[in-house]
Amino acid sequence: MMKKLVPILAVLLVISSCGKNEQQAPPQGPAPFPVQTVTTQDATVYQEYTARIEGQQNVEIRSKVNGFIEKIYVDEGQVVKKGQILFKLETxxxxxxxxxxxxxxxxxxxxxxxxxxxxxxxxxxxxxxxxxxxxxxxxxxxxxxxxxxxxxGTIYSPVNGVVGSLPYKAGSLVNPASEMPLTTVSDTKNIRAYFTMNEKQLLFFSKTFNGATTAEKLKVVPEVSLLLVDNSEYDQKGKITAINGLMNATTGTTEFRAEFTNPQGILRSGSSGVIRLPIVSKDIIVVPQNAVFEVQGKQIVYVVDKENKVKSRIIETNGTSDLNFIVTSGLSNGEVVVIEGTSKLKDDMVIAPQSKTATPEKVEVIAKDSVQPKTTTANK
Missing domain, CATH: 1.10.287.470 (Helix hairpin bin)
Incomplete structure (x- = not known):
């Protein structure tokens, strides 16, 4: 029995010895971390505003006389031409x-x-x-x-457009004082998107676009985009055509109007969307979101020096997105930051930098500033 145990003990001693040697193996040098060089760049910042969409003309169809509806010639959602018969009242x-x-x-x-x-x-x-x-x-x-x-008693469509809801049925008694119109015909060949700016946003807008009058400012405002409810971008660009001259005392906002063509009839009156207003920003610094971590409400990055040592540094940002931050202070052009694995770092730790270049195609940013409540940024 003892003869059988001796070889087994020998094998166990060899395995144990190997395990201890592996645990005591010295470190292989500084750990690699991806880094990126900070550069200044021009970017287009897209301010976003929730908008309601209406047809160029939303005409309420009402009866001018008392009478019972004898016949309805159209259906909800039907496209009608100007002068087409809609209703016939009993006369x-x-x-x-x-x-x-x-x-x-x-x-x-x-x-x-x-x-x-x-x-x-x-x-x-x-x-x-x-x-x-x-x-x-x-x-x-x-x-x-x-x-x-x-x-x-015979009611015709005053405009080209799309028929809205039909609250009354044949046989209903209607009159000029009826609470609801017979229907609404919306001319959706051209669509108007209405959105608002608060006082700070309006002040920023006025300072950004030059002009002594509203008309002069609107001439230099670039075309705007429209995001639909499925987050896709509408394929037609629009233009801001009007700004209300007064602030709403109740809401503290001013209403803007942007117009879009609607050749395919995709947009419907009464729907909603998001207006994207592009504003060019010069010489901004953008860093990946993974490079930034927070400690007690402070945003911090690790900066790599010439000796490959890392130092934590507090930065300030103007906005966030799924991928990037716009840095307003704390970093300078040409500095190197660690962009991944910051939780494993501590000050004065030496690393093996692995350079990665920033992707210039597109950077999306949502601004925190009250003047720019919601923006996205695309690199030029």
């Missing part, structure tokens, strides 16, 4: 009134025709003829008013 009572008024016109005309020769022969005074003519004019006016109301 039987008006037709009866029209017949009576027409009879009054005929009677008044007969009276005028009867008095004319009598006046010419000076059998009666001309005053009687003038009185009869006045009654004829009054009868024609009454008939014309009723005839117009009969015409109002």
């Amino acid at each position: 039987q009572t008006l037709n009866q009134d029209g017949s009576a008024a027409k009879a009054m016109v005929q009677a008044a005309q007969v009276e005028v025709d009867r008095l004319k020769p009598l006046v010419e022969r000076q059998i009666i005074s001309s005053v009687q003829l003038e009185t009869a003519k006045a009654r004829l004019a009054q009868a024609k006016s009454a008939y014309g008013s009723i005839a117009a109301n009969i015409g109002y």
Whole structure:
């Protein structure tokens, strides 16, 4: 039995000895860490504003007369042309009134025709003829008013556009004072996006774009983009065309209007989106978000010196995104920062830098500044 145990013990001693040698192996030198050289660059900062979308014309269709809806010729969402019939109201009572008024016109005309020769022969005074003519004019006016109301019973589209909701059905009684319109026709060939800026944002806007008047400023404002609800960018660029001249005392904001063409009918009146206003920023520093960590609310990066030692440094940023920060202070052009693995570092630690270049294609940034509440940045 002892003879069998001796070889086994020998093997265990060899394995144990190897394990101790491996644990006591000396370190192989400084650990590698990815680094990036800080450079200044020009960038386009996109300020973002939530917008409501409306057609160029949103026309409420209302009845001008009292009546029951006899027929509805369109459906919700249907594209209609200017002058196309939309509704027909029952006008039987008006037709009866029209017949009576027409009879009054005929009677008044007969009276005028009867008095004319009598006046010419000076059998009666001309005053009687003038009185009869006045009654004829009054009868024609009454008939014309009723005839117009009969015409109002047929309702046509005043513009090209898309039919909105139809709250009333055939047989419903409507009148000019009805709370809801019969429908709304939206001209969506051109779309208007309305958004607001607060006082600080408006001041920043006014300082950024030169011009003594609003019209002059709008001439130099670049085209804007529209982000749709699925976060895709609308394929047509827009232009800011109007700024409200007054601040809303209740909300403390001013309304802007941007216009977009809508050739494919993608945009619908009543929907929402996000306006992106590009503003060029000169000589800014951008670092990857992975390079920055926080301690007690302070943003810190590790800077690598010429001897490959790292030192922590507090920086200040203007915004954040999924990938990058815009640095406003704390870093200078040409310095080197560690961009990954900062949790493993401590001051004066020596590393083996592995250089990585910044990707120049696109940098997305959401600004923290109250003047720029939400922006994205793209490198030039």
